[in-house]
Amino acid sequence: MRACDKKLADLFGGEGAVVMSVFEPEDLKQRVGSSKSGAGLPRPQPHNAVPANELIGTYDRGGIIHIYMNQQGLPNKDNHHTGVYVLAGFKQIYEVKSGKQIVKLTLGINNTQYFYNATLKIYAVFAHVETSKVAGIGEKKANGSVKIGNIGGPEGGIAVGEYTHVHIAFYSKFLGNHMTGTRVDPRDYFCK
Secondary structure (H helix, E strand, C coil): CHHHHHHHHHHHECCCCEEECCECCCCCCCCCCCCCCCCCCECCCCCCCCCCCCCCCCCCCCCEEEEECCCCCCCCCCCCCCEEEECCCCEECCEEEECCEEEECCCCCCCCEEEEECCCCEEEEEECEECCCCCCCCCECCCCCEEEEEECCCCCCCCCCCCCCEEEEEEEECCCCCCCCEECCCHHHHCC
16 A cells, blocks of 8 residues: 555655555644544545445545645645646546536636546546646656646645645546545556
8 A cells, every 4th residue: 555655646746745545644633624633543434525336434545545745744844835746648627427417617615626537537636736826837747747736725725734635536437526426446547
């Protein structure tokens, strides 16, 4: 799990980024505006959404990962501007088909961004991406990943001392609502 989390951090995060696919960072403290207690325990199930797959009732994220600026999950002056990236092959989308209607995908209060990879047939939904006055959006890393913003955008904690992250959910089907669709585990796609 740790090796895969490191690989996911290299793919989706900038320098110093840490991915936790199952556990919160051990040093993450209870903060104002944060419902996370840390202590190195598995996150409670469910986390923002109910998995529409075989992972219900387990500690598995069910297709959700968090990317933090550092091992502690808290910002500091040295790495307050850690980038977040989408992998090569993912195209940003603004609507999905749900039954016979088209659902428009909007940024919302969490500055959510939506991407689809036609080869893998999966959606990646990023929340808490900081984009206001962020340098380098659109730049590529050596592995082909493209910068879409920084970690810790709206409602994701950007002030020093707050729980700070980007939340990414992966779906094989996505109907425009976090309570619908079928979530898939990114470790099955990117860590084999």
